[in-house]
């Protein structure tokens with residue numbers, strides 16, 4: 001491909017560059033003296049679990065096994081690192097063997113908390129609650145924001161438009177430009193042109209990535225700014241990896257593709273999946289970047305229906321902890337018949353006072369998440385859809401869904 005770009009491409013290229021330069025940030029929250037960053041959960045009046053009794057009580061009340069509630073609680077609470085491998089409020093990533101008999105391993109990426117802000121801790125190869133060992137863990141890493149990462153040997157995620165450079169959503173850590181530093185933000189190299197993408201995969205292949213064995217290449221990144229830019233990007237990836245033997249699924253995680261024509265074009269690229277980034281149902285204008293909040297839930301539903309018509313696998317991504325439970329239920333009912341895959345439901349994890357201001361009051365209690373789990377199971381029961389463990393590292397389901405065992409493969413099928 002020659003380095004020269006045609007005029008229209010130059011304009012689009014400049015537009016792409018210009019658009020990605022306009023970083024919208026939302027400064028909805030006004031930090032109050034009461035919020036201490038080192039004790040975010042406590043000073044934010046988030047319920048801190050101090051005894052496992054609450055797990056048993058909720059288990060009896062909602063019929064959800066203690067083991068599931070424990071991991072929901074871990075993901076909402078965060079972790080303390082007595083050896084300070086990672087700074088407070090940054091995130092720590094590690095793999096834990098949650099079921100030694102089955103040798104079930106899963107990975108966690110958790111906010112790090114200060115003393116007394118959580119009673120989950122990890123040190124010397126063990127995940128603990130108070131002094132009780134829950135699982136064996138591998139090495140603790142700083143969770144960084146890179147151009148790409150792999151959830152498993154056959155799963156590749158591309159952060160082509162630098163989430164670190166994005167902003168505008170109150171619940172998103174990238175909205176707070178004074179928070180992360182270069183130790184975390186390692187995604188400044190964008191994959192803008194065909195040459196960028198070719199060079200990226202050349203480098204990946206040179207370091208051992210077997211593109212032909214990949215099950216999925218997922219584009220999970222910041223805003224592109226235009227629908228056409230997304231379609232162009234997905235096409236360039238396809239043109240780069242198909243000749244290298246890629247026969248898997250290409251996935252777009254976002255909300256910037258809504259027109260029939262764009263969806264038709266994406267469906268021509270081979271196996272394709274759309275994970276529509278809904279985030280929340282009722283606080284969109286208040287909490288989301290304008291580009292996202294300008295899209296109504298009805299538009300999202302119509303897009304999912306159109307995508308399905310073209311044979312695209314469809315679902316949506318949602319953050320549990322921002323809407324009221326009744327609003328969540330209404331939203332799931334609205335989108336239930338427009339999806340062919342189980343939604344990606346993330347537990348809301350906060351690292352900044354700003355994010356905390358987006359949390360639904362009821363979501364400051366563990367019970368909210370257990371109720372959400374049961375509600376969603378009820379709403380989606382007739383669909384036959386089940387969560388895919390490897391799609392989500394902060395889910396509401398770990399080994400069981402609707403009382404049925406879930407395949408525990410967290411590194412891909």
Ligand code: SF4
Nearest residue numbers: 166167168169172222
């Ligand atoms: S669009 Fe995505 S990456 Fe950008 S601020 Fe919102 S949630 Fe974060």
